[in-house]
Amino acid sequence: MADTHPLLIVAALAVIAFVVVCEGLRRLLDSSIERLMNQGSPETSIRVLDKPLTRMLLPLFRQHYLRFMAYEAVGEMQGARSVLDRMLSMRTTPRRRRALAVVAFNFFVDQGDEEAARSMLDEIERSGNGAAVRDCRETFRIVFEGDSSRIEEMESLLPSAGPQMRCKLCYLLERQYRNRGDEGKARRYAQLLEEAKSTSSTGAV
Numbered sequence: 001m002a003d004t005h006p007l008l009i010v011a012a013l014a015v016i017a018f019v020v021v022c023e024g025l026r027r028l029l030d031s032s033i034e035r036l037m038n039q040g041s042p043e044t045s046i047r048v049l050d051k052p053l054t055r056m057l058l059p060l061f062r063q064h065y066l067r068f069m070a071y072e073a074v075g076e077m078q079g080a081r082s083v084l085d086r087m088l089s090m091r092t093t094p095r096r097r098r099a100l101a102v103v104a105f106n107f108f109v110d111q112g113d114e115e116a117a118r119s120m121l122d123e124i125e126r127s128g129n130g131a132a133v134r135d136c137r138e139t140f141r142i143v144f145e146g147d148s149s150r151i152e153e154m155e156s157l158l159p160s161a162g163p164q165m166r167c168k169l170c171y172l173l174e175r176q177y178r179n180r181g182d183e184g185k186a187r188r189y190a191q192l193l194e195e196a197k198s199t200s201s202t203g204a205v
Contacts, residue, residue: 033066042073061092068103077111098127105136114144139172148176166196 033045033054048054049067058066064087071080084104092100105120117140124136141147154169154176161169170193177186 033070037066037069037073042070045070046074061087061090061096064090072107080107081111098124098129098132101127102132102136106139109139109143112143117144142172142175142179146179148179151176151180163196167193170196 033048037045045066049063049070055063064083068080068083068087071077071083084107087100088104101120101123105117105124108117108120121136121140125133127133138147138150142150151173154173158166158169158173170189174186174189174193177183177189
């Protein structure tokens with residue numbers, strides 16, 4: 001068999017090098033955007049996401065997710081909702097869809113949108129993820145149905161909770177004390193929630 005033409009070898013190596021460089025840039029961009037948000041610079045993250053290179057390198061779903069997180073961080077809830085609706089309409093893997101359903105559920109709960117939260121809860125229940133189902137059902141009962149039965153248990157979990165779990169516990173404790181009509185303790189946990197948010201980090205879908 002004849003030797004491979006040198007130009008074909010050079011072309012193949014060039015393609016391989018291009019793919020490696022693009023993958024390296026993609027990972028660098030992704031981590032840089034998350035780092036900016038973790039450091040409290042979501043506005044800069046949005047500007048990076050708007051750059052043509054970012055749009056070319058990052059997968060569209062990941063772009064949307066990072067933009068959603070950035071909009072949430074700067075309080076642009078209308079923009080966050082628009083991006084979230086786009087993600088919910090996209091085809092993706094079952095694992096990623098399950099994670100997105102939980103993200104969407106929590107967003108709708110925070111926005112007080114009971115109908116949308118119920119729709120996501122129904123989807124989460126159909127997924128069969130037992131831990132997520134229990135957690136989301138509990139949150140729905142507290143926020144939309146006035147439950148306040150978990151105060152003592154959640155307060156006992158606070159000292160050992162990490163930043164993200166601490167945010168969730170403070171939020172649910174605030175809501176439960178409001179359900180009981182104890183505005184003083186509700187305000188206390190609202191303040192603790194704001195403090196906890198400053199140390200929480202972004203997640204990934």
